[in-house]
Amino acid sequence: MEDILNKYSLLKHQNVPRETLLQFETFIAMVQKENKEINIISRETEESDVIRHRHVIDSAQIIEFIDLNSKNTTDIGSGGGFPGIITSIMLKNKKEKSKIHLYEKSFHKSRFLRKASKDLEINAKVIQENIFEAQNLESGTIISRAFKPLPIVLDLVYKNFVSYKNVVMFMGKTGEKILKETLKIWDFDFEKKKSITSENSFLLNIKNIKKKI
Numbered sequence: 001m002e003d004i005l006n007k008y009s010l011l012k013h014q015n016v017p018r019e020t021l022l023q024f025e026t027f028i029a030m031v032q033k034e035n036k037e038i039n040i041i042s043r044e045t046e047e048s049d050v051i052r053h054r055h056v057i058d059s060a061q062i063i064e065f066i067d068l069n070s071k072n073t074t075d076i077g078s079g080g081g082f083p084g085i086i087t088s089i090m091l092k093n094k095k096e097k098s099k100i101h102l103y104e105k106s107f108h109k110s111r112f113l114r115k116a117s118k119d120l121e122i123n124a125k126v127i128q129e130n131i132f133e134a135q136n137l138e139s140g141t142i143i144s145r146a147f148k149p150l151p152i153v154l155d156l157v158y159k160n161f162v163s164y165k166n167v168v169m170f171m172g173k174t175g176e177k178i179l180k181e182t183l184k185i186w187d188f189d190f191e192k193k194k195s196i197t198s199e200n201s202f203l204l205n206i207k208n209i210k211k212k213i
């Protein structure tokens with residue numbers, strides 16, 4: 001059998017423990033099983049290799065942006081648990097106490113997320129709610145992957161969160177254009193990191209959001 005470290009060679013620089021990688025593999029099997037019942041990820045991407053690269057490794061690369069001094073991190077629009085479940089697995093094996101709050105409006109996906117969190121014994125809380133209706137939220141890092149466009153996420157954070165440390169956004173191939181347009185309306189500090197899984201994508205680590213107009 002191929003060594004698990006080879007399968008996750010893109011994460012080599014992060015020294016992810018074998019135990020964490022094994023839990024990633026368990027989670028991949030859970031997603032594949034559930035995907036037969038409900039649409040967690042698109043059917044074309046449900047091969048193990050594809051889930052590992054496109055969803056698991058892609059999610060894991062944000063770990064360095066998570067504020068470990070905060071009580072909780074919030075994943076908005078968690079879907080099948082990317083990146084919320086993946087980061088929670090990593091925090092558990094790093095013995096970090098920060099809890100991941102997974103906001104997901106779908107009943108079926110929330111039920112899957114709850115079961116996966118329980119079976120994986122991770123420190124995650126699933127909140128089945130429309131996040132736009134949630135008020136006075138508090139978080140350390142807020143994570144958003146394939147949820148809504150950047151300006152909508154910024155507006156949500158601005159209006160619905162009373163405190164947060166930073167916002168991590170996954171940006172695709174139109175990311176540069178979207179960033180430029182967004183900066184006309186919003187003022188914020190940001191840091192960019194090239195994605196390790198996709199040539200045209202990057203991560204944005206955003207702080208100090210202010211509205212310009």
Ligand SMILES: C[S@@+](CC[C@H](N)C(=O)[O-])C[C@H]1O[C@@H](n2cnc3c(N)ncnc32)[C@H](O)[C@@H]1O
Pocket residue numbers: 076077078079080081082083103104105106109129130131132144145146147
């Ligand atoms: C395209 S999926 C992305 C899921 C996951 N973050 C990923 O990267 O694979 C967007 C998810 O956000 C959820 N969602 C959409 N609007 C929402 C809302 N207002 N509140 C909470 N969840 C929402 C959807 O049900 C869906 O599961």
